[in-house]
Amino acid sequence: MSETTLAAVPRAGRRRLRLSGPTAGAAIALGVLVGANALLTPNFASAGNLWNVLLQVSTVLLVAVGMTLVISTGGVDLSVGSVMAIAGAVAATTLDRGIPVAIAAGLGAAAVVGLLNGVLIARFRIQPIVVTLATLIGGRGIAQVLSNDGELVPIDNPSFEFLGKGHLGPFPTQVVVAIVAVALGAFLLRATPFGRYVLAAGGNPAAARLAGVPVWRTIITVYVLSALLAGMAGLVEAAKLGASDAAKIGLNVELDAIAAVVVGGTALAGGRATVFGTVIGALIMQVIATSFNMLLVPYAWSLALKAGIILFAVYLQRPRRV
Amino acid sequence: MSADASVATTDAPFLRMEGITKRFSGVTALDGVDFALVPGEVHALVGENGAGKSTLVKIMTGAYRRDGGEMWVEGRPAGFATPADAQAAGVVAVHQEIHILGFRTVAENVFLGREPRRWGVIDWRRMNDDTARLMAELGLDLDPRAALGTLSTARQQMVAIARGVSLGAKVLVLDEPTSSLAEREVAILYALIRRLQAQGTAIVYISHRFDELYAVCDRVTVLRDGKLVGTRALAGLERLDLVCQMLGKSREEMQAGDAGFAPDAPASADEPLLHADGLRRGTRLRGVNVEVRRGEIVGLAGLLGSGRTETARALFGADPAEGGSIRLKGKAIEPRSPDDGIAAGIAFLSEDRKAEGIIPELSVGENLTLAALPTLTRFGIVSRAKQQALVERYMTRLGIKASSSQQKIRELSGGNQQKVLLARWLCTDPELLIVDEPTRGIDIGARGEIQALVNELAAGGMGVLMISSDLEELVEGSSRVVVLRDGEDVARLARGEVTQDSIIRAMAGGSATAAVASAVTPASASDEPSAPAAEVGA
Structure with missing residues (x-):
């Protein structure tokens, strides 16, 4: 229909793939890290180890994709770790009724928490950090109540465990799940009205409302999506572990996810998002952890380096002055 | 029209700048500009957007460092590295957007x-x-x-x-000081300026409103494209000449060009497009009746707090009416949200471009299509091709100046941002266009373009409701004017009756002072429940 227009102007879609600003910085940092490790860390560049990095990053990545959406509305979702625990606990306790029921129940429970977050934030105008802090605390409690006061609920079901341990062709199942989530997140942000509304609601909610953007619905949807992705991560973790450990699953994952999002270049103030950047951010964190582990450097040192990288990433994002 | 660069002054200047030059990554923002401030003068600084006003002021107040030229304060060479340095030397800026806690x-x-x-x-x-x-x-x-x-x-x-x-402060820079003030408050500001002037403070006054310039300023410095056009006494300088200097055009061109709206757009005689009856909401709207016909531009006048913006927001559904009825094309509607308003065929260009208009981090194209996204979506996916075609069409039609449709809207000038926002509404194909202060804070060139566009839209059969506190704009641009006071419509001025005088009379309602006070009171009462009697007054 408009071939000429297409030829004449660069397509808008390309722009977000172009590396610029903080995301470019993160990509370079990742390149340097991988390069240095390939040279200096024995066995780092082996196929087995690279798969290992991907395996370990996949749950954080699932959560971080949702977190990217949430943060680009100007919010934050601290409850993701607890939602993982709830989803794992619900799935483990309903597994005797079949895998579809368990997965649906686990994700459903997660969605309920997300809906609660979204409604309290969008409709009752309570600050996201407060709402999700409450569901972080309460959710962990509920997860433990659901699993007989925090006992380990064993999962003895190879089909379910496939989610965490199996392979689809050469790819570990959980890596495939994470890749699908990343693709979905990027697609939503770039190609759908919903994605545009997320950025509009985060960039200037008052203007978005006047332009007819369904701001409430968008924000509620974002928190539900974040919870669903966290729920999925919870199922994967439980499958990997072969049990639902309500006290441990997803503990502190919100911090890793937020770090990945921030390092990747999504603006904390909202209005700007990059799922691609989040992937890079998550990979940076994981490569540091893995390589330090392989070099037998104490874990504590890798935490210190991560902290430095987070600060540097935020420093790069600071508002520029002329 | 040559630059008579200086006016003989008896006083030695408090602050003097000579040959000031400033470049931003290769682009020259200021090119050898001279400027001098005498104690006790109010000095207007005018120019179109991009003329270099704010750059000059920022150098003066220490926010930017100059790349070339000299500056003296009280005869001593000066160069401010930070705003704090400038403040210490007595040069203080009071900005358009007030930075406060x-x-x-x-x-x-x-x-x-x-x-x-x-x-x-x-x-x-x-x-x-x-x-x-x-x-x-x-x-x-x-x-x-x-x-x-x-x-x-x-x-x-x-x-x-x-x-x-x-x-x-020996030098106060006031940047668009009246942009958010009601008329009565402007008078208070003027009184304050006079008082400071009498104390020997020099004031740099930046404004787009000519009435103000002539009311308070002694001298005017005109900048264009980063260059000094001239400095001269304002008294005896004709407005038209001033505009010509700003635009770099000759008088003949200005008179030939059509500034303002054409008031004689044909209005159809059949049933009104919009018929709002007795709109009420809280204490701000206490029964407003408005009618708009196709092809007509109805001006909505009134002082701040008279319910102008509230009427617009009620019609659009942004702040729904609590009472009264709205009929659009003969059909009763009850907009409870902007969504409803848009669905009914109403568009609303808000008065606050920054707070309620642009999404700063999104591109020009994304901002432009925000309200029309559903029409560009198929199977849940935004069609890039359709979007691009739409964006190109409106960018061309409205003459939006941007490096590309991908440029972030926050990087555009105010006039171009306003055009993008107007385009956002035009691509929803509205039948009723409500514009709230459409040309506030916009340079004269863009202002004329926007006025001409609104005019053209009305001629094409759209109904337009235009809120403006610029009486000139109302008189020149409206087919009819409805005047609000205290949340009620108090006068309808038909074509021929619309003059600045008649509008002011209606806004004031007999005794001017009494009406002004009563129109302002509800606003200030709700602003300040604790101190309703605290009047800002001399």
Whole structure:
């Protein structure tokens, strides 16, 4: 229909793939890290180890994709770790009724928490950090109540465990799940009205409302999506572990996810998002952890380096002055 | 029209700038500009967007460093590295968007960063007393203990100016000081300016409104494209000449070009497009009736707080009416949200471009298509091709100047942002277009373009409701004018009856002062529940 227009102007879609600003910085940092490790860390560049990095990053990545959406509305979702625990606990306790029921129940429970977050934030105008802090605390409690006061609920079901341990062709199942989530997140942000509304609601909610953007619905949807992705991560973790450990699953994952999002270049103030950047951010964190582990450097040192990288990433994002 | 660069002044200038040059990554923003300020003068600084006004002011106040040229303060060479340096030398800027701490008190804002101390802690009593004394000196009746955020914008601005005065300012830069003030508040600002002037303070006054310039300024410096056009006394300078200097056009061109709206757009005689009856909402709207026909531009006049914007927001559904009825194309509608308004065929261009218009981080294209996204979506996916075609069409039609449709909207000038927002609404194909202060804070060129466009839309059969506090704009641009006072419509002026005089009379309603007071009171009462009697007045 408009071939000429297409030829004449660069397509808008390309722009977000172009590396610029903080995301470019993160990509370079990742390149340097991988390069240095390939040279200096024995066995780092082996196929087995690279798969290992991907395996370990996949749950954080699932959560971080949702977190990217949430943060680009100007919010934050601290409850993701607890939602993982709830989803794992619900799935483990309903597994005797079949895998579809368990997965649906686990994700459903997660969605309920997300809906609660979204409604309290969008409709009752309570600050996201407060709402999700409450569901972080309460959710962990509920997860433990659901699993007989925090006992380990064993999962003895190879089909379910496939989610965490199996392979689809050469790819570990959980890596495939994470890749699908990343693709979905990027697609939503770039190609759908919903994605545009997320950025509009985060960039200037008052203007978005006047332009007819369904701001409430968008924000509620974002928190539900974040919870669903966290729920999925919870199922994967439980499958990997072969049990639902309500006290441990997803503990502190919100911090890793937020770090990945921030390092990747999504603006904390909202209005700007990059799922691609989040992937890079998550990979940076994981490569540091893995390589330090392989070099037998104490874990504590890798935490210190991560902290430095987070600060540097935020420093790069600071508002520029002329 | 040659630049008669200086006017003989008896006083030695307090501040003098010569050959000031500033470049931003290769682009020259200021090119050898001379500027001088004499104590006790009000000096207008005018020019279109991009002329270099704000760059010059920022160099003057230490926000930017100059790349070339010389500057003297009280005859001594000066160069400010930071705004604090400039303040120390007595050069203070009071910006258009006032930078304040809303939760802190008037006194805390005035003394921010230099609080009087006693035994190492803040001496609250002295701070409040000093502030009270300062306000009294300036003829302002403001409670030093009131939280600044609870005051009206006008009073916040007074506080900002008072802060400048207490910093010992010899030069005050007022950037669009009246852009958020009601007429009565403008009078208070003028009184304050006169008082400061009498004390020997030099004032740099930046404004797009000519009435103001002629009312308060002594001299005017015109900049165009980063170059000095000239400095001269304002008295005896014809408006048309001033406009010509700003635009770099000859008088003949200006007279030939059509500035303003064409008032004689044909209005159809059949049933009105919009018929709103007895709109009510809280204390702000107490029964407003408005009619708009196809092809007609109806002006909505009134003082601040008279219910103009509230009427628009009620019609659009942004702040729904609590009573009354709205009929659009003969059909009763009840917009409860902007969504409803849009669905009914109403578009609303808000008065606050920054707070309620642009999404700063999104591109021009994304901003432009925001309201029309559903029509560009198929199977849940936004069609890039359709979007691009739409964006190109409107960018061309409205003459939007941007490096590309991918440029972030925050990087555009105010006039171009406004055009993008207007385009956002045009691509929803509205039948009724409500524009609230469509040309506020926009340079003259873009202003003419927007007025011509609104005109063209009405000629094409759209109904337009135009809110403006610029009487000239109302008189030139409207087919009819409805005047609001105190939340009610008090006059409808038919074509032929619309003059600045008739509008002012209707706004004032007999005794001008009484009407002004009554129109302002509800606004200030709700702004300040704690101190309803605290009038900002001399």
